[in-house]
Amino acid sequence: MSKPFFITTAIDYTNGAPHIGHAYEKVLADVLARYHRLKGDEVFYLTGVDQHGQKVQQSAEKAGIEPQAYVDGITAKFVALWKKLGVEYTGFDKEKPEGWAATTEAKHKECVRANLQLLWDDKVPGTDRSRWIYKKTQRGFYSVRQEQFLTDKERGADGEFGPEWQPVEEREEENFYFRLTAHEDLGFDPKQWLLDLIDARSAAGNPIVVPDFRVAELRNAVEKLEGDLCISRPASRLKWGIPFPESFGAGFVTYVWFDALVNYITYAPGHDPLYAERDGGGQTEFAKWWPPVHVIGKDILIPAHGVYWLIMLKALGFTDAEMPTLLVHGWWNIAGAKMSKSLGNIVDPDALADKYGAEAVRYYLMSDITTGRDADFSEERLIQKYNVDLANSLGNLLNRTLNMAAKYREGKLAKLSQEPIIPVGQAPDGLSTLIRAAVNAAADVEESSDCDAAHQIGFALERIANNSNSLVEVAAPWTLAKIEKSGGEDAQVAKEKLDAVLYHLAESLRIIAILISPVLPKSAHGIFDQLNWKMDEQGKESRFRLGDAVWGELPDGHQLGKPTPLFPRIEQEKA
RNA sequence: GCCAGGGUAGCUCAGAGGUAGAGCAGGGGACUCAUAAGCCCUUGGUCGGGAGUUCAAUUCUCCCCCCUGGCACCA
Structure with a gap:
């Protein structure tokens, strides 16, 4: 039977060139997509890039170009790498691939705003208050240099903010918040709902996180959940982002979560920006494909996907049966150390593919790591x-x-x-x-x-x-x-x-x-x-x-082709 | 400090209450169709440390040490 299989990856932040970790995730999802196609399933493979945010804004300024030009440049590197590695997301060979998410596209911005509007319009009966989103004024210490609010974590041993933050001033800021915890306006406790969901999925043998050894970690995090999620930034502080709908009042831009995570809805097949208006009977194209399997790294399970995203979906009206599965992979370390810019041990998958070929890289990435665990990369x-x-x-x-x-x-x-x-x-x-x-x-x-x-x-x-x-x-x-x-x-x-x-x-x-x-x-x-x-x-x-893949399909008298070495040995030079 | 995962042959890892396995690497042998590849045989481990339960523990319990994540606290 042809079953729909909707698989996504994390969208990569366009603030630097792709490294081996990016490549691993996309190849892993590509292998799963191809595996399901091999089984005869109908597959939709979505990947892409996350292009907004302050870091991009700053990098573009530093480079002296417009943010859009900056992200377009980095985006091109990702696209080229996926082509080189044979990562075939849906429509990869078209000028406008269906399976490619780019968060600065108009389509995505509309979807984000539509979803925010949906929650904003979900009013407490008899009032004008949204059940899910509210405005709050926060007062705190703000670093003018770093353009961010500081918490006690940033304080030095002497209790003061160090010179890297100065000048620091006290500021007040209004922002929108998304409820994660119980509130009378909500009428239920998202935290309890999530705990029940996690338990129910595990009990049903269909854990929400696979491999399932991380379920406990997520459950732990949910238990300790407190406070709500800040989802906006004043436009004065963050320009490179998606403006909130006008009904929220002027001057606000989405901050991370309601931008990046929503890409899974924007670019879902049968894209349905107003989920609430979909055919509840599951007749639409969108309903046929949803829910997806999200392939993500262990770094964004908690809290982004495991907490925020699931509660966001709940708020948007998705049922428990429509909650996704989170396939969480580990990291490639380098000689036992974490890969990092400061250590200068970043492995460049592009150069690797040039040197050994895409197939060699794919084979290595798939064979020398246990899905979910970390592994050590070694050429x-x-x-x-x-x-x-x-x-x-x-x-x-x-x-x-x-x-x-x-x-x-x-x-x-x-x-x-x-x-x-x-x-x-x-x-x-x-x-x-x-x-x-x-x-x-x-x-x-x-x-x-x-x-x-x-x-x-x-x-x-x-x-x-x-x-x-x-x-x-x-x-x-x-x-x-x-x-x-x-x-x-x-x-x-x-x-x-x-x-x-x-x-x-x-x-x-x-x-x-x-x-x-x-x-x-x-x-x-x-x-x-x-x-x-x-x-x-x-x-x-x-x-x-x-x-x-059954025995005996080659017919009697079949003429074989000529032998040519398929995998020439890689000779070790090295000095 | 708490939660989880891990510490098993040189390397990567599997396993499981009855005194340990695979692949690679190392060693030996026979062969020749082939990319000096392949095949067969083989060396090698007091299963992180200590105590306990048991007829019997590496496998169960407890304590300790180390690595990896997450959380918390102090600063």
């Missing part, structure tokens, strides 16, 4: 995993298979009408073992959860390739060829056995190509091309369907 490990798993194991398997087929059969496969020579179960030459490995691997991939799909794919590759390489040694096609050529008593048996071995290897490669296609799309196409399989669908994702 040596990237090279090692590429050489061992891709060049030596898979690439060489493809190469030796096609070479033998060319040498002994001019590339033409013979499919035996019956199970070959050696009955399944006896298998002294390993044939049936290989079939079993392929069938089981395909089943494991099909049944895997989003959290470990990438790993199941890796296991599948390993299992089938290893079994195939073993089969070559055990069956020794070169010996069979000699026996066949000798024309002796065993010639006919050797001939059939050699045909069987070659067919098994080709089939294994065909199935591997299908299974690895979410992680290694270009290589999967490369294998299909060399196998000379499905040429009519070249370049299209439709070449790969999980349903085709």
Whole structure:
């Protein structure tokens, strides 16, 4: 059955070039999107950039250009990187991709304002007060230099604000706040609602946070939740943002949350800025796709997505069944240290892809980390995993298979009408073992959860390739060829056995190509091309369907292509 | 200080009340279709430290140490 699968990533802040962490998240979501397409699901993959805010405003000023020009420049870097890495969000190849969020676009601004208006118009019965949003005056210490209010955290050991903040003055500021905690105007307690939701989802075996070891962390944070969320800034202080609707009064700009998070609604398929007006029966395009799986880093689970976003959705009228799932990934450290500008240990994915190729980078990012946990990035490990798993194991398997087929059969496969020579179960030459490995691997991939799909794919590759390489040694096609050529008593048996071995290897490669296609799309196409399989669908994702990962689809007499090294070994230079 | 995750072979990690596993790296061997790749065999660990429960703990309990997140407090 074709199921809709809506997947999003965090939108990246356009205040600096993308690093390996950005790349990891987008590739992870891309692999999941491709994985679901492979299963036949209908997929919408949304990613994009977060372009507003004070930091951007300041960076643009420093660079001496308009903020829009500044963010356009950085945005182009992200777009180019995703193209290089094969990150195919929905409509990636169009001039105006549906799956690309850019928060300075008019469409998004309208959606943000419509949502704010929706909450503003949700009045306490018989009054003119919004249930969710209220205005409050805050007094505090303001750093003119840093253009921000200071809290006690910023005070030095002597209780005073240090020179980096000066001059500091006391100021009053009016802002809008969004309720997160119980209030009589609200009529219920969002905090309790959220706790119940978290528990209910876990109890139902569908935890709101996956992998689920972070559920407790979120629950903890919710328990301690107090205070409401400031969602505005005076336009005098923050110019680069989305102005509040006029009904709120003049002079306010949205601050972060009602801008960035709302992108998931703005750019959702069947985009419905006024959610309340949607068809409650779930008939609209929007309702068909919602809710999404949000792929995010562990740094923005609490409080942004796990608290603010869920309560925002609740306020906007989304039901419990329409709450998203948060797929939370870990971070790549560098030699045990956190990646940071000050340490100067930022890994540039663009340069990495130029050096080793996009497929090598994708494979490494997917195979050397456990989804949800942190991992240590190492270029040596990237090279090692590429050489061992891709060049030596898979690439060489493809190469030796096609070479033998060319040498002994001019590339033409013979499919035996019956199970070959050696009955399944006896298998002294390993044939049936290989079939079993392929069938089981395909089943494991099909049944895997989003959290470990990438790993199941890796296991599948390993299992089938290893079994195939073993089969070559055990069956020794070169010996069979000699026996066949000798024309002796065993010639006919050797001939059939050699045909069987070659067919098994080709089939294994065909199935591997299908299974690895979410992680290694270009290589999967490369294998299909060399196998000379499905040429009519070249370049299209439709070449790969999980349903085709069954044994025996290559027909009798199939002509294989010419061998070309698919994964040239990466030779370690280094001094 | 509190909550969570983790400390298992050189490296990355799995595991589980009955005295430990995989992959890579290291060592040895046989082969030659192949990208000097592949295959087979193999060295290697007092399972963070200490105490307890048990016939038996690395696996359970308690205490301690270290790493990672989050929260809080002091400044």
